[in-house]
Amino acid sequence: MKIDTVEAIPLAVPYRRPFAFASGVATRADHVLVRITTDDGRVGHGEAPPRPYTYGETAASIVAVVRDVFAPLLVGADPFARERLRADLARTVGNNAAKGAIDVALWDLAGQACGQPVHVLLGHAADDVAAAHMIGLGTPAQMVADAVEMCEHHGVEAFKVKVGRDLAHDMAAVRQLRRELGDSVELYADANRGWDADTAIVAARRLADFHVTMLEEPNPADDVLGRRRIVRESPIPIVGDESTITLGGVARSLLDGDAQAISVKVARTGFTDSAKIVGLCEGLGVTTVVGNQIDGMLGTVASTALACGQRALARHPVEVTNFLLMADDVLAEPPVIADGRAAARQAPGLGVAIDPDKLAHYRTDR
Missing domain, CATH: 3.20.20.120 (Enolase-like C-terminal domain)
Structure with a gap:
């Protein structure tokens, strides 16, 4: 099993009401869905919620670093080789939410391949x-x-x-x-x-x-x-x-x-x-x-x-x-x-499926 494609899809989902805290206010979820597909057709998912007022990342920066920096390191790699991939990604400083979403997607793939839930x-x-x-x-x-x-x-x-x-x-x-x-x-x-x-x-x-x-x-x-x-x-x-x-x-x-x-x-x-x-x-x-x-x-x-x-x-x-x-x-x-x-979900990996219609509706790159 090898990684075939890596995608970073920006989303904008409204909140029912604003959420306020001492360092900012959030009114919608400008998150990024990271999707990693393998050559045997498995798909792993991770979510990157940017917090520019806390960590400096934005949805645009997450999409850019995943697409331009991290994807070339991941394509062709073994998704089980998390420590090697972790070291490769660590050469780029910061970008914690982007790295976190990639790691989650890799574990999702590993669980699916093993037939076991991530937990x-x-x-x-x-x-x-x-x-x-x-x-x-x-x-x-x-x-x-x-x-x-x-x-x-x-x-x-x-x-x-x-x-x-x-x-x-x-x-x-x-x-x-x-x-x-x-x-x-x-x-x-x-x-x-x-x-x-x-x-x-x-x-x-x-x-x-x-x-x-x-x-x-x-x-x-x-x-x-x-x-x-x-x-x-x-x-x-x-x-x-x-x-x-x-x-x-x-x-x-x-x-x-x-x-x-x-x-x-x-x-x-x-x-x-x-x-x-x-x-x-x-x-x-x-x-x-x-x-x-x-x-x-x-x-x-x-x-x-x-x-x-x-x-x-x-x-x-x-x-x-x-x-x-x-x-x-x-x-x-x-x-x-x-x-x-x-x-915890009992299906292999994270046990999640993405609704294609909702993804098409909330993604902001099309």
């Missing part, structure tokens, strides 16, 4: 996981309404709350969420680098009073001394996310005292590097959780597979609900969140 190839720690929902910035009433909808319709009992703007407004939202949802629901917070160090320290102490379990990316990571001061003074663990986007970056952050837990995202480290990060953290006794890059349906399926494959991830709620923000998508069969859980 089984990754370790088969579980067949389903608890789902966590990411609540975007809004008024306290809007944020509570979002959480209540997820509780009532999907049984979700874990929420990541976006904060990082005005401290009083943020605390009012968290206070109301805790009051409405009760003490049995898990809340953790994500500031997306929105506060300075002093504000973040005050916020961490107040969040602890509301039984918030973790605080993600409280301030800009290049404020190195400020971040370390937050870690020392916070009563709740500080989570590295967009400041820890590579295996080496995770190692440096943990050893330098910049974070106490790590959010792993398939969208930027694929399955291969995500599993390496989880192994590193497990060896150091550091918690890892699966984060969400406002993934579409394909990215959600991939995140669920990663979490079900790795024991260290399967024990924590997984951020896999935000595809519900999208008005539609290109998968023939959407993911399902039921009774607060997301199940």
Whole structure:
């Protein structure tokens, strides 16, 4: 089995409502579908959600680097040779979402060829996981309404709350969420680098009073001394996310005292590097959780597979609900969140099929 073609297809899918956070606002999914076809007719898929305000990638840059740089390295290669291909792609710096989508598509192909689901190839720690929902910035009433909808319709009992703007407004939202949802629901917070160090320290102490379990990316990571001061003074663990986007970056952050837990995202480290990060953290006794890059349906399926494959991830709620923000998508069969859980697909590979009519409708290159 050899790789025959590599495609990067830009998509534009509207959201049902905007999703706001401290570093930006998303109103539609300008994602890229990466499709790798082999000479025996198998097709592997990966989703690249660009976040230019976080990582610098755009849909156009992902399409260009996949088409012009990565495809020539991949065509003719063995899709099982992930380590060799990983080294070839690493010669081009950055472009994390593009590389992540390629890696996901390669694992999809490997699973199909082996007749096994990806989560089984990754370790088969579980067949389903608890789902966590990411609540975007809004008024306290809007944020509570979002959480209540997820509780009532999907049984979700874990929420990541976006904060990082005005401290009083943020605390009012968290206070109301805790009051409405009760003490049995898990809340953790994500500031997306929105506060300075002093504000973040005050916020961490107040969040602890509301039984918030973790605080993600409280301030800009290049404020190195400020971040370390937050870690020392916070009563709740500080989570590295967009400041820890590579295996080496995770190692440096943990050893330098910049974070106490790590959010792993398939969208930027694929399955291969995500599993390496989880192994590193497990060896150091550091918690890892699966984060969400406002993934579409394909990215959600991939995140669920990663979490079900790795024991260290399967024990924590997984951020896999935000595809519900999208008005539609290109998968023939959407993911399902039921009774607060997301199940890994049992078909070989990722177990996904693309709806050709929806792909034709939402692609932006034709």
